[in-house]
Amino acid sequence: MERVKPTKERRPTPEELLRDLGGRARLVVYLSSAPGAGKTRRLLEEARRLRVAGINVKLGAIEFKDRPDLQELAAGVPALEPRMAAVGTRTFPEFDYERAIEERPTAIVLDELAHDNLPGSVHAKRWQDALALRDKGITVLGAFNIAHLETVAATAESLTGYPVREIIPLSFLKSADEVIALDASPQLLQQRVRSGKIVRPEDAERALAGVFSEATLEMLRQLMLRTIDDLTMPSVSAEQVSTATAFTYADLDPQPYLRRVASIAAALDLKLEIAPCSGCDLALLERIARDLDAEVLAQPADPARGELGELRSSLIAVPAGPVAARLANRHIGRDLFVVGRGQTYIGETPLVTNPYGATAGDRMRVGYGRLTVYLGASAGCGKTYAMLDRAQQMKAEGIDVVAAYIEPHDRPETTAMIDGLEQLPRQEIVHDGIAYRELDRDAVLRRHPRVALIDELAHTNAPGSLATKRYEDVLAIVRSGIDVITTLNVQHLEALSDAVFRLTGTVVRETLPDGILAFADEVILIDVSPETLRERLRAGKIYPAERIESALANFFRTDNLLALRELAVREVLHARNRQRIPAPFERLLLSVAARKDDVALVKRSSRIAARLEVEFAVAHITDGKHENPDLERELEAAAIAENAHWIREHDVDVVKGLLRIARQVPETTVVVSGTRRTPQFFSRKAFARQMLDAGARELLVLAPRAASGEMQAID
Numbered sequence: 001m002e003r004v005k006p007t008k009e010r011r012p013t014p015e016e017l018l019r020d021l022g023g024r025a026r027l028v029v030y031l032s033s034a035p036g037a038g039k040t041r042r043l044l045e046e047a048r049r050l051r052v053a054g055i056n057v058k059l060g061a062i063e064f065k066d067r068p069d070l071q072e073l074a075a076g077v078p079a080l081e082p083r084m085a086a087v088g089t090r091t092f093p094e095f096d097y098e099r100a101i102e103e104r105p106t107a108i109v110l111d112e113l114a115h116d117n118l119p120g121s122v123h124a125k126r127w128q129d130a131l132a133l134r135d136k137g138i139t140v141l142g143a144f145n146i147a148h149l150e151t152v153a154a155t156a157e158s159l160t161g162y163p164v165r166e167i168i169p170l171s172f173l174k175s176a177d178e179v180i181a182l183d184a185s186p187q188l189l190q191q192r193v194r195s196g197k198i199v200r201p202e203d204a205e206r207a208l209a210g211v212f213s214e215a216t217l218e219m220l221r222q223l224m225l226r227t228i229d230d231l232t233m234p235s236v237s238a239e240q241v242s243t244a245t246a247f248t249y250a251d252l253d254p255q256p257y258l259r260r261v262a263s264i265a266a267a268l269d270l271k272l273e274i275a276p277c278s279g280c281d282l283a284l285l286e287r288i289a290r291d292l293d294a295e296v297l298a299q300p301a302d303p304a305r306g307e308l309g310e311l312r313s314s315l316i317a318v319p320a321g322p323v324a325a326r327l328a329n330r331h332i333g334r335d336l337f338v339v340g341r342g343q344t345y346i347g348e349t350p351l352v353t354n355p356y357g358a359t360a361g362d363r364m365r366v367g368y369g370r371l372t373v374y375l376g377a378s379a380g381c382g383k384t385y386a387m388l389d390r391a392q393q394m395k396a397e398g399i400d401v402v403a404a405y406i407e408p409h410d411r412p413e414t415t416a417m418i419d420g421l422e423q424l425p426r427q428e429i430v431h432d433g434i435a436y437r438e439l440d441r442d443a444v445l446r447r448h449p450r451v452a453l454i455d456e457l458a459h460t461n462a463p464g465s466l467a468t469k470r471y472e473d474v475l476a477i478v479r480s481g482i483d484v485i486t487t488l489n490v491q492h493l494e495a496l497s498d499a500v501f502r503l504t505g506t507v508v509r510e511t512l513p514d515g516i517l518a519f520a521d522e523v524i525l526i527d528v529s530p531e532t533l534r535e536r537l538r539a540g541k542i543y544p545a546e547r548i549e550s551a552l553a554n555f556f557r558t559d560n561l562l563a564l565r566e567l568a569v570r571e572v573l574h575a576r577n578r579q580r581i582p583a584p585f586e587r588l589l590l591s592v593a594a595r596k597d598d599v600a601l602v603k604r605s606s607r608i609a610a611r612l613e614v615e616f617a618v619a620h621i622t623d624g625k626h627e628n629p630d631l632e633r634e635l636e637a638a639a640i641a642e643n644a645h646w647i648r649e650h651d652v653d654v655v656k657g658l659l660r661i662a663r664q665v666p667e668t669t670v671v672v673s674g675t676r677r678t679p680q681f682f683s684r685k686a687f688a689r690q691m692l693d694a695g696a697r698e699l700l701v702l703a704p705r706a707a708s709g710e711m712q713a714i715d
């Protein structure tokens with residue numbers, strides 16, 4: 001809804017751009033899954049941007065592939081003169097490293113970083129040129145396809161049937177200042193093959209049956225995204241890291257134990273790491289890790305020794321026993337999953353919490369349109385620009401595409417991308433004297449284009465609108481047979497609210513069900529580095545001037561942006577292969593007391609239960625000593641709002657009363673709040689410890705979060 005218009009974009013000065021390049025030479029690498037994903041185009045666009053801003057940038061090595069559109073982009077950007085290298089009786093142009101050092105531009109563009117340099121070059125490989133240029137004080141913008149990475153090459157060869165001869169070491173990527181994913185769906189790449197933009201038309205069918213088959217492209221895309229995920233570990237506090245660590249012992253059957261931990265990790269959007277203690281069968285753990293998409297830590301560890309402060313995990317899992325009891329009795333700054341020894345239950349339940357599952361099944365029968373979601377880590381990452389860019393390409397190919405609702409935020413670059421596209425009028429709604437301009441669903445249905453562009457999927461519509469949320473309008477349009485391309489920031493996914501708050505300390509007010517991504521035909525990552533996002537924020541491209549400093553100090557901190565980027569990468573990884581998470585129990589039973597913090601705990605636990613698709617109950621056991629009727633009513637209302645079974649009982653022994661309720665459903669795991677204190681010698685034991693001492697088989701101990709008054713909130 002339009003209420004506050006941002007200020008006009010201010011173009012950054014060359015000095016500011018140099019500052020945002022880090023005040024020093026940088027190596028920026030664009031990584032793609034396959035040819036045709038747009039690497040060369042992105043390099044040229046970045047070169048033009050720097051050129052317009054007054055930065056001395058030169059094209060060092062670019063493959064135009066006989067494409068006029070790429071040559072047009074390169075117009076106006078000076079190129080280094082290549083040297084001519086002799087190969088047998090012929091000569092070929094080659095990047096001239098020595099000339100680049102002599103001319104010393106501020107930045108150089110190097111395409112195809114995996115290229116083997118021709119005889120007479122200073123370095124054997126182009127990626128070595130890139131490292132050497134950075135060492136000499138020259139920023140390098142480069143790109144290559146994931147198949148050339150040493151950790152992927154063997155898999156790529158088996159997928160495509162062709163040898164990969166030009167290899168780039170993983171150490172090169174790790175040494176880069178920024179690595180940006182250029183995501184493209186297999187369907188889009190196949191479309192570009194058919195249109196002759198990647199291979200010659202006469203070779204298209206052979207390419208589509210081989211290197212550009214959907215299965216091969218999807219696997220290469222997964223490998224590219226996983227590489228980005230591995231490179232995006234944020235340097236933040238333990239509770240902010242999106243990792244779970246499961247400690248294993250030699251006397252424990254690891255298979256059922258780790259499967260149960262993997263379920264909780266998946267429900268909390270965490271990557272699973274396995275920490276073997278002394279005596280564990282490492283070969284067996286490696287096999288289990290492959291099945292669970294987990295990683296075995298190289299160094300054996302034992303939580304019974306030393307402090308956990310250095311452990312980079314937001315969830316720790318341990319089997320029930322003395323170590324679990326000690327951890328449950330003190331503040332550890334992260335969640336704790338105490339897994340019952342000998343428990344093997346992994347269940348499937350008939351509950352269905354994704355309301356779009358049936359809709360997705362109907363699509364084959366009723367001819368729905370396709371839904372494409374451009375997903376980013378935060379505002380300003382370029383989702384709208386990318387959507388419009390794709391629309392312009394569609395229009396050039398003769399596809400009927402209209403801009404149904406675009407929010408350019410007064411950004412000149414984005415506004416310019418709308419030129420030439422048909423725009424549908426917005427619907428004006430007046431409520432309480434305030435005029436809102438919203439997406440006009442009926443206008444889209446009447447016009448019935450082949451493709452409709454609809455920005456900001458999580459948007460809350462104005463009061464009086466046909467639908468409460470914009471995603472409901474989008475679903476209605478897709479059901480009518482119209483393809484929709486839309487945009488979304490990862491923090492707006494409802495099931496990620498707890499993860500987003502854990503990572504950023506921010507409560508997101510506008511959310512939508514994460515089932516939307518399962519429903520979508522394509523989920524495309526629009527990747528950008530935290531450094532670039534902060535640069536755009538300072539330049540006034542994201543928020544108005546009065547919000548910039550606050551945003552830089554809070555939500556747009558580098559560690560926050562790294563963490564959100566990690567979440568976005570994982571959501572895209574899971575979107576096409578989203579399966580029901582196997583549940584390690586039938587029911588999640590949350591224990592609450594008459595405390596304000598426990599109201600938020602209800603919603604948090606409900607989301608875990610929803611992702612696992614298990615029953616959820618909230619139990620308040622009172623011994624009559626500390627009554628608070630107002631808070632109890634608030635807790636009950638919160639439970640009912642989350643469709644939980646509310647249980648209130650009186651028992652002189654709260655712990656025994658809770659265990660009695662838990663045992664009414666055999667496969668029940670109890671959730672309790674962790675303690676905020678470190679125990680003293682004579683102090684009372686933490687409630688989680690009391691539960692374990694009384695015989696609780698399994699506990700999920702959730703670390704206390706900030707009180708509501710400490711939270712930030714964003715739309």
